[in-house]
Amino acid sequence: MSFLKPPAELQQFIDDELLRMPLVVDQTLDGAIDRMRQSLPTLAPQPRASTADVLQALGNNREHLTDYYLRSLKRQLADRAQANTGAPALPSTLSLVDEDSVAIDVELSHVIELIRSTAEYELRELQTFTAALVGDMDLAHDHNPFGPAQHARALWAAAQALPLSRGHQLLFMRNAAPALAAALRRAYAASSSRLESLGVTPAAYRTMILPSGARRSRRPEISLGAGLDLVRSAVAPGNELGFDGPALELEPALAAPPGSQDTPAGERRAVELLTGLFDAMLADRRLAQDIALMLSRLQSVATRLVLREPRALEDETHAMWRFVDALAHLGDVLPPQGNPERTQTLRFAQGLVEHLAAEPAPAAPLFDWAAERLQHQAQHRFARRCTDAAAQIAELQRLEERLCSSAAPPSTMGGALDIAQLDTVPADLMPADGPGEPRDALAWLQARRPADWVHVFLQGRWVKAQVLWPGELGELWLLGDAESPETWAVRRRALLTLRTEGLLATLKPRSLVRSAAKRVMRRSFQL
Known part of the structure; x- marks a missing residue:
């Protein structure tokens, strides 16, 4: 199978880094x-x-650990190249995610966060x-x-x-994580220095450019937690966006078209x-x-x-903003760009x-309809x-009945490490739930329904997944990946552990306009 190769400059960077990676492992x-x-x-x-x-x-397997580490990195590079082709991934064999598997995911999340915090600047x-480079x-x-x-995934492969036993492997991983984070901090800094010496000009974080002609003045800091409530201050006298005149009070029937010299000040604001x-x-x-292209098409009707x-x-x-949020959420839960399902x-x-754009006199009910x-x-x-997962669901129904009628299988951890020994995952690693979500893990799980979307850390990576089947007895859950046909059968106790450790949350549409209002006002105070 052939994959699209990265640009030549990035490929040269990858090759150079792979040559230096054995030193990081040592x-x-x-x-x-x-x-x-x-x-x-x-x-x-x-x-x-x-x-x-x-x-x-x-002492007896050091060379093997280095080999496993490097092979994992190369395999991940190949997977990354395959993902960049936009070709749909093949469905994998359904496997059962149990408490032992979740213990590995929890430890992986700790390693990732430790590397991020240690080498944040680098x-x-x-x-x-x-x-x-690209x-x-x-x-x-x-x-x-x-x-x-x-x-982090390469470190687990080396373990x-x-x-x-799995417990011993996790014990090694926990002790190796601080050294890996320190080694990567040095490696990242050295990589930047090499690229700079080669004449590569670094990119710059993009900034938002507000509409031209707006006058801005410095004002005292205010709380930015109210979303569109900030608009009231933006249209008040002497506001940060530079609008003059009284607060916005418009009548529905204003005849002057936008852009006319006779356009009322309220309309212009x-x-x-x-x-x-x-x-x-x-x-x-x-x-x-x-999705951004579609939103830009909505600006005129808005x-x-x-x-x-x-x-x-x-x-x-308002119905208009709810539709905007629904479009953004659609972009989050569909397969990547280039996938036929996303295109359709x-x-x-x-x-x-x-x-909507063709409607000369839009109103809220029209956006509700959309x-x-x-x-x-x-x-x-x-x-x-x-329907595509019907065979898997039928198999899980039979397995669930057997699991609920028999004793739990022995753990593969070998008694060397218990999940309770693992530290709590840092809160900033997990996106916050929406308002009204139960704090108790069991209550949260019981509140989930078929078709709900979740954000979960599974098998060493964050995935957006949909609840396809919650289990008739509540013991097994079937989750479907948003970006591929992949599915996971997850045991109830594994889900509870993930939720308790901060690695499982509800994925709901976020308010784009609330975030936009905060950025507009924050930018106004900085200028």
Whole structure:
């Protein structure tokens, strides 16, 4: 199978880094050995024996660990190249994710976060250089092929070269993580220096340019937690966006067209403010390019609606903003660009956008209708996905009955490490749930329904997944990947552990206009 190769400059960077990677692995192994040796006198008898076993296995299998580490990095590079082709991934064999598998995911998340926090500055600097290698001067994506997640997965691959239990392998991983983070910090800094010496000009983080002609003055800091409520201050006398005159109070029937010299001041302020909000939304780096194009097509109809319904500028729950959020969410839960399903679905959404754009006198019910059409289309896609997974669901039903009627199988951890020993995942690694979500893990799980979307850390990576089947007895859950045909059968206790550790949350549409309002106001105070 052939894959698209990265640009020549980036490929040369990859080749150079792979040549230097054995040194990173050596430094990691040396650091792990030193850390475990120093800890031996302070350990209780059982942990001391486990640590001694790991030290002995490291001495006998050091070359194998290096080989496994490098092979994992190369395999991930191949997978990355395949993903860049846009070709749909082949469905994998359904496997059961249990508590032991989740313990590995929890530890992987800790390694990723430790690398990020230790080498935060070096990672950001290297990201600007790797973006420049592929011509992404706005840093729209992270093009570093050797990021924290890739190295964390490679470390786990190396751990599996130890002929010991899973618990011993995780014990090695925990002791190796600090040394790996320190080694990568040095490696990232050295990579940036080499690229700079080669004359590579780093990219710059893109900034949002507000509409020209707006006058801005410095004002005291205010709280930015109110979303579109900030619009009230933006249209008040002496506001930060530079509008003069009274607060926005428009009548629905204003005859003068936008751009006319006789256009009322209130209309001008409304149009300028809406333009600033759309500029901020379109500058959101999380927004997919194809979705951004559709949103830009909506700006004209949004302007006509705001002139008829000025209160839309103060209400983030208005039907127009809900439709905008539904479009952005659609971009988040569809397969990547180039996938036929994404193309077909967005063609349907584009038809709705064109229908809205052609309406001379838009109103809220029209956007409600469009949002309902999107929802019906999503239900159709969910039903088709469940049909495709019918055989898996039937198999899981039989397995669930057997699991609930028999004793739990023995753990593969070998008693060397318990999930309870793992630290809590840092809160900033996991996106926050929406309002009203239960805090208790069991209550949250019981509140999930078929077709719900979740953000979950599974098998060493963050995935957006849909609940295809919650299990008739609640013991097994079938989740479907948003970006591929891949599915996971996950045990209830594994889901509860993920939720408790902060690695599982609800994936709901986010408010684009709320974020845009905050960016507009924050930018105003900085100028």
